[in-house]
Amino acid sequence: MSNLNITPEYKDWLVRLKSKIRSAQIKAAMAVNSAVIDFYCDLGRMICEKDAVWGSRFLESLSKDLRKEFPDIQGFSVTNLKYCRLFHKYVAISPQLGDETDILAKDGIYQHIRQIPWGHIKLLIGKVKDRQEALFYIQETIENGWSRDVLALQIKSNLYSRQGHAITNFKTTLPEPQSDLAQQTIKDPYSFDFLTLTSPYNERDIEKQLITHITKFLLELGKGFAFVGRQYHLVVGESDYYLDLLFYHIKLKCYVVVELKNTKFIPEYAGKLNFYLSAVDSLLKSESDNQTIGILLCRDKNKIETEFALRDINKPMGVSEFTLTENLPEDLKGSLPTIEEIEADLDKLTQ
Structure with a gap:
């Protein structure tokens, strides 16, 4: 003493x-x-x-x-x-x-x-x-x-900066408050750092890995997503179509179609996803379900081009990028700072 x-x-x-x-x-x-x-x-x-x-x-x-x-x-x-x-x-x-x-x-x-x-x-x-x-x-x-x-x-x-930042048309295609909830449900970008892929790889390779790591994939998607199927088969007219990934969202009470593109976004992708959403609404959606929502995941996108592509689409969809391990920024790899470093940072705020 x-x-x-x-x-x-x-x-x-x-x-x-x-x-x-x-x-x-x-x-x-x-x-x-x-x-x-x-x-x-x-x-x-x-x-x-x-x-x-x-x-x-x-x-x-x-x-x-x-x-x-x-x-x-x-x-x-x-x-x-x-x-x-x-x-x-x-x-x-x-x-x-x-x-x-x-x-x-x-x-x-x-x-x-x-x-x-x-x-x-x-x-x-x-x-x-x-x-x-x-x-x-x-x-x-x-x-x-x-x-x-x-x-x-x-x-x-860095979930905070990714949550709700996807480019979508929800404001014009969904009623409130569902449009706000749907917006907050989608991230941009999605981080698939749990995947182990060797170049070259395509969309199917990514799909397989996501399903292999389904628990981590659902965690990244967020609360409420229930997995329905991969390459989900639909017949429209006399033609076969396969949805990359199909989910049902418990809170939104709707099907969610996820399409993967291992390339930069192009407007044609939105048109194809719009077709898939119409098919799910006609063939799977029940009277108690809300409108089916689409999420298009791509490696890159131009903001203005994406907004133009979604402007006159009549089905609710959003476009987000996704990153793999190779794209993780260096500042995400650090460990916890020391107590002395934390105190120094907090003390700076009072000066």
């Missing part, structure tokens, strides 16, 4: 902290996630208040004393105490206002973040600085029940 600046005050403060832990029955509350998160945030605040007073060895002393007093409670390691301090900074910093204010409470994020596990929160602290982006991942985690590994994968693939 001699390494602290004010030993008597520290001892008095430690007694009050122990009393706080007992009164809140933290040992029992550890089973309730929101109580754990609230406690960690409060503990982080208390640590921040005393950091400058008791010096650099403060956390080591605090960790030792708390673990001695509460040996059955996890979460009092030096590393976790540092994360508690980071968590308080994370929820208190407002880059927009340039001061410390509970921005997460003000925009409603805190009530969401306390619903996800502590391990998920530590991941967000290390990887996501923007508040709206953080809220997006928090809400997606709650809605989809993502594990920490899945959350890490979605952050790594």
